[in-house]
Amino acid sequence: MLEKLKDRVTPREPEGLDGFSALRVHQDGAVLSVRFDRPETGNAVDSVMLDELLTVLDSVHGRPGIRVVVLSGAGENFCLGGDRQEFGTEIASDPAGDGIHAIGAKARRVCEALATVDAVTIARVHGQAIGAGVALALFCDLRVGADDSRFRMPELALGHPPAWGGALSRLLLEVGAARIRELVLTGRSFYAAEAERLAVLHRVVPETDLDAAVAEWVKPIVRRSPAAQRTTKAMLNAYAASSRLADITLLDSELLAASVARPPRSARGR
Template structure:
């Protein structure tokens, strides 16, 4: 008998909570093209579930999400249509973040482990985040020769320009405690209690009128954060451009080969 592999995005419903699990633990839940498509579909499916009042997004295994799949990115290096493929990748990620921001129900990131690069962006796109002590958070892209253009507006929106500048320019990865101190994580919970805490939050949300919660989220993300979509598009263009450089080719190659990069001109 052929054993069927598990889906790379799992969806569970325990009203009033819906749970989405990124399920590529062997790849640290890296966001492949297929995984992004399935995550978008999972959100569409839970959108129509009236009994679901809030969504938890979490990761399988020891990581939350390591960002875009660098193996897929590196495969395009040297191809005639490389820039177009890179542009499609970052636009797809931008569209996912915008879907989360526009989603009418509150989304909680339950950060069970490292959330870096695009994975950190998922956390920032969510309405709030709870994390285990093992969680880390950061933007290592410059150390790979690229930039975190799509995540930069979200980071600035959540924590302000000073914290964003330090994290993005130093390519920092910070602890759960530090992330909580600057407002990225709202709570730190033991790993085994993350989902239960998500359920508690969903039950609290369910005590309020559905329409009031939807309007509150729209007010925050579309009024106070009215420039976010413009900045996300500009960030996507900058990210795609950064991938065309010699530094990007060397950075991604070095990362996949598990060695220090040798930057052009150094």
């Protein structure tokens, strides 16, 4: 990947970031590539993947040589959303919703880490990005998508609010209330061209050109001052946060758990 930027360094698995089951991670110079590696599930996001993403993103703070993190998906799709089977298992074993609350809290930490990590984060999107997949892409600093990629926020159809990782807040900030209201309430799919108009994507290219598009962004980024880059990211996040009176995303895990929790048997039928 990123042929123009190999810098005569063979891609390798960074020390301490191997042995993952849900991710494939390798470093190529200043670029850390993180690929969702469960194509058989459409790269559905479960607790294991969230834990591994947190490990990777936390490690970037201790690796100042990493200037860019590229997020991508194996197989036909970027990410088909949260793991519904895990949700079902958690609800069945814990109807009060504590397990769902824990998943939601992890999701928020991952999305916050994508937005605030010192490295510039880039989402390389192909196929479908649904629900949690939209959120993970949206929290990256830069987003490029294949021209046939497709997006959807299906949470209402699944019986719960869009309360995963702070996605709704990020959508409102990046896109705007009127358009997001329509997409969230209807749950309709939208394609790459519309995603670019909405700023869900910054660029749209043929799928075969995705790596080249990422490389075009990476090349100038790695030449910049690391200190200036860190400060600029902090400023951008601070100015964005200043437009909100409070961080309502802190309630996302509570809202998600409450929406799927089942009342105890003693309370049913009253």
